[in-house]
Amino acid sequence: MIEEKHVLSILVENQPGVLSRISGLFSGRGYNIDSLCVAETTEPNVSRITIVTTGSKQIIEQIIKQLHKLINVIKVIELTGTEFVQREMALIKVKAKPEHRAEVLRMVDIFRCKIVDVGLEHYTIEITGDEDKLSAILSLLKPLGIKEIAKTGIIALSREPKIV
Amino acid sequence: MKLTGAQILMEVLKEEGVKTIFGFPGGAVIDIYDELAKTDIHHVLVRHEQGAVHAADGYARASGGVGVVLVTSGPGATNTVTGIASAYMDSIPIVVFTGQVPTQLIGNDAFQEVDIVGITRPCTKHNYLVKDTNDLARIVKEAFYIAQSGRPGPVLVDIPKNVAATRIDYKPPKKIQLKSYNPTYKPNMRQLSKAVSLIKDAKKPVIFAGGGVVLSKASKEITELAQKTKIPLTSSLMGLGAFPGTDPLWLGMIGMHGTYRANMSTGACDLLIGIGVRFDDRVTGKTDVFASQAKIIHIDIDPTSIQKNIPVTIPIVGDCKITLGQLNKLLDKEDLGNLNEKRKKWLEQIEEWKSTKPLAYVQKDIIKPQFVVEKLYELTKGKAIITTEVGQNQMWAAQYYHFDKPNHFITSGGLGVMGFGLPAAIGAQLACPKKLVVDIAGDGSIQMNIQEMATAAQCGLPVKVVILNNGYLGMVRQWQELFYKKRYSQTRIEFAPDFVKLAEAYGAVGLRATKPEEVEEVLKKGLSTPKAVIMDFVVEQEECVYPMVPAGAPITEMLLV
Ligand SMILES: Cc1ncc(C[n+]2csc(CCOP(=O)(O)OP(=O)(O)O)c2C)c(N)n1
Ligand SMILES: [Mg+2]
Numbered sequence: 001m002i003e004e005k006h007v008l009s010i011l012v013e014n015q016p017g018v019l020s021r022i023s024g025l026f027s028g029r030g031y032n033i034d035s036l037c038v039a040e041t042t043e044p045n046v047s048r049i050t051i052v053t054t055g056s057k058q059i060i061e062q063i064i065k066q067l068h069k070l071i072n073v074i075k076v077i078e079l080t081g082t083e084f085v086q087r088e089m090a091l092i093k094v095k096a097k098p099e100h101r102a103e104v105l106r107m108v109d110i111f112r113c114k115i116v117d118v119g120l121e122h123y124t125i126e127i128t129g130d131e132d133k134l135s136a137i138l139s140l141l142k143p144l145g146i147k148e149i150a151k152t153g154i155i156a157l158s159r160e161p162k163i164v
Numbered sequence: 165m166k167l168t169g170a171q172i173l174m175e176v177l178k179e180e181g182v183k184t185i186f187g188f189p190g191g192a193v194i195d196i197y198d199e200l201a202k203t204d205i206h207h208v209l210v211r212h213e214q215g216a217v218h219a220a221d222g223y224a225r226a227s228g229g230v231g232v233v234l235v236t237s238g239p240g241a242t243n244t245v246t247g248i249a250s251a252y253m254d255s256i257p258i259v260v261f262t263g264q265v266p267t268q269l270i271g272n273d274a275f276q277e278v279d280i281v282g283i284t285r286p287c288t289k290h291n292y293l294v295k296d297t298n299d300l301a302r303i304v305k306e307a308f309y310i311a312q313s314g315r316p317g318p319v320l321v322d323i324p325k326n327v328a329a330t331r332i333d334y335k336p337p338k339k340i341q342l343k344s345y346n347p348t349y350k351p352n353m354r355q356l357s358k359a360v361s362l363i364k365d366a367k368k369p370v371i372f373a374g375g376g377v378v379l380s381k382a383s384k385e386i387t388e389l390a391q392k393t394k395i396p397l398t399s400s401l402m403g404l405g406a407f408p409g410t411d412p413l414w415l416g417m418i419g420m421h422g423t424y425r426a427n428m429s430t431g432a433c434d435l436l437i438g439i440g441v442r443f444d445d446r447v448t449g450k451t452d453v454f455a456s457q458a459k460i461i462h463i464d465i466d467p468t469s470i471q472k473n474i475p476v477t478i479p480i481v482g483d484c485k486i487t488l489g490q491l492n493k494l495l496d497k498e499d500l501g502n503l504n505e506k507r508k509k510w511l512e513q514i515e516e517w518k519s520t521k522p523l524a525y526v527q528k529d530i531i532k533p534q535f536v537v538e539k540l541y542e543l544t545k546g547k548a549i550i551t552t553e554v555g556q557n558q559m560w561a562a563q564y565y566h567f568d569k570p571n572h573f574i575t576s577g578g579l580g581v582m583g584f585g586l587p588a589a590i591g592a593q594l595a596c597p598k599k600l601v602v603d604i605a606g607d608g609s610i611q612m613n614i615q616e617m618a619t620a621a622q623c624g625l626p627v628k629v630v631i632l633n634n635g636y637l638g639m640v641r642q643w644q645e646l647f648y649k650k651r652y653s654q655t656r657i658e659f660a661p662d663f664v665k666l667a668e669a670y671g672a673v674g675l676r677a678t679k680p681e682e683v684e685e686v687l688k689k690g691l692s693t694p695k696a697v698i699m700d701f702v703v704e705q706e707e708c709v710y711p712m713v714p715a716g717a718p719i720t721e722m723l724l725v
Contacts, residue, residue: 013344016293021285028286058471065468071290071310074344 001056007156010049011075018072031063035153050155079156086156089128095145096123111137169297169328170199176304182232186216190236192263195328211615213240215587217247220258222591225574230312231258238276248318249287253578257316259307266326281322289317297330301337314347315466351482359461359478360494366435368510369395375402376440376484378570385488394503398426400447402577409566419447420713421559424521425514430455431720438462440484442469449719463487523563524725531680533632533703537564539683548600549592553585553609555639557632559709561604583612589627607633607660617670620696629698634705642708667698676700
């Protein structure tokens with residue numbers, strides 16, 4: 001069966017233990033989590049979790065139904081297959097010896113990212129974009145030497161006027 | 165009204181109509197026990213917390229209601245886990261209250277602290293840690309509601325000691341509302357009418373009933389459906405009793421130890437109607453070829469059960485009782501044609517499977533375990549509530565005791581917990597004081613919760629234990645015989661207590677039969693004794709349960725006697 005990446009947007013009651021119910025569901029049933037992002041929405045008692053997972057059509061259907069079954073889950077939206085926007089942010093600490101600084105700055109310019117910290121031997125770059133953009137800049141920076149990286153994981157929203 | 169958490173708990177329990185609680189006290193629940201003593205609620209003091217949960221499970225199943233458990237923190241809580249997991253697998257509504265260390269100590273590795281909410285998260289339908297006495301009443305009401313609604317299941321409520329002791333201004337909670345929990349009870353009518361046309365067209369249909377039919381109390385509806393359409397019916401272990409086991413349309417149980425005719429008709433049918441089932445691997449065998457000739461209609465209240473193991477043609481999410489009621493109504497409007505004519509060949513084929521390969525055993529000089537169950541069935545006229553342990557005893561009970569009514573067969577189906585039967589019998593006996601309750605046991609399993617004989621004695625419960633004593637962990641031995649060249653690794657029970665003396669030590673009556681001609685006499689005497697009785701039947705040691713489908717094989721490929 002073909003395994004595909006799916007982006008799920010899950011609205012949950014903002015209660016202690018909700019995240020472990022969800023991550024426990026994934027680990028207990030052997031589903032994959034490629035990335036997971038969680039934060040409050042404008043309603044303080046509701047949080048949105050964005051999960052990227054990989055699986056066959058049948059597995060994804062099970063995942064969605066199993067998530068629904070959790071008492072604290074209000075809504076599960078499968079974004080994959082619909083019109084949606086997705087973004088991920090990364091902070092990249094890249095080596096920047098004097099002779100490479102110009103090169104790094106050029107790339108920052110091309111990719112429209114920001115330098116958020118400067119050290120004697122490094123720059124820290126903030127970049128936001130979809131997966132392709134992030135992997136493109138990473139592959140270009142790699143030869144210069146990436147010291148550390150932190151990524152947020154994907155967050156996503158439907159392009160529909162309003163889903164919830 | 166100023167009430168403590170413990171008093172509030174009692175108020176809500178009364179409101180929920182709780183009459184019996186199975187439990188065991190300790191420091192963290194001492195305030196709750198202090199209040200409990202002031203109520204009319206009957207507290208059954210078990211001898212091990214695992215027993216409390218199985219007893220609550222048996223109570224819930226025999227009564228068709230909810231079972232309630234109360235235990236202390238730490239070891240009291242961890243001892244409930246097996247019982248909770250079993251109730252979870254079998255979708256049994258129970259509410260388990262555990263004590264917890266005071267909120268200010270949580271996370272400090274305090275004495276008898278354990279994260280029971282964390283531990284039971286994957287084996288409860290839902291669970292709660294109550295952090296504030298003001299939330300207690302609402303949470304307890306939610307717990308009872310969640311346990312019993314939709315697909316039922318266990319709910320655990322963890323109550324820290326200070327939450328139980330704190331006094332607050334108590335206002336009874338309003339009707340509960342859970343915005344994120346709305347089980348689907350009513351079926352989609354379009355799907356249902358598609359099901360009707362499949363039923364009309366089918367030449368070789370089979371109904372496959374499961375525990376969901378028992379849980380939703382849909383026996384009447386499913387019996388009407390089968391009889392109206394003349395469709396033969398099989399069931400899973402959990403579905404036994406949902407349909408009369410003496411009806412001519414009854415095929416016997418399906419699956420690993422199902423009857424030849426049930427498995428063959430499932431393999432050959434052109435329409436399989438699964439109702440309140442989850443197509444567990446013990447039912448389906450090799451899934452790729454399960455009911456491979458058939459279109460499948462699947463009715464279940466839990467959407468995750470549908471399309472999980474078996475692809476189905478018509479999924480219908482809904483409560484079994486409501487859905488079958490609607491289906492029957494739709495079928496009443498249809499002309500089903502001359503069903504006697506239409507089903508003749510199919511039912512004849514089934515009859516041939518039945519007569520050529522019936523359930524069988526040969527009774528010679530040593531007592532056959534099947535013979536004991538058959539005699540028990542005869543003597544009780546099929547009216548007893550039967551609980552079981554796990555292993556061969558469980559399968560022989562399922563095969564040779566023919567259940568005509570739901571809620572009369574109580575077994576740990578999904579988890580298969582040895583030690584389930586005796587405490588479950590205690591719970592069932594408390595729910596149905598006038599009924600005869602019999603635990604069909606193995607000599608291995610019975611020792612796993614034998615201490616509950618003391619509970620039966622203390623409560624004056626006349627439960628009967630029928631031990632099929634084969635000197636082995638028989639079911640495992642059977643696998644070793646068939647698939648491991650008789651290498652009996654650790655399955656011989658080299659030492660067992662004298663069960664007759666053990667019964668006496670527990671204030672019960674002990675009886676033993678060693679020859680076939682003693683079986684009836686011992687059963688008669690035991691069943692008519694108005695006390696707890698252990699009957700020890702020394703049976704053939706290396707008898708196997710047949711038919712048997714080797715794990716992972718198609719269910720039509722059975723090993724027969
Ligand atoms: C708690 C637990 N431990 C282990 C098992 C594995 N197991 C399944 S059946 C069985 C043998 C049971 O022996 P006995 O109670 O004597 O029943 P018999 O099969 O001999 O009738 C065992 C060990 C189990 N089901 N439950
Ligand atoms: Mg045995």
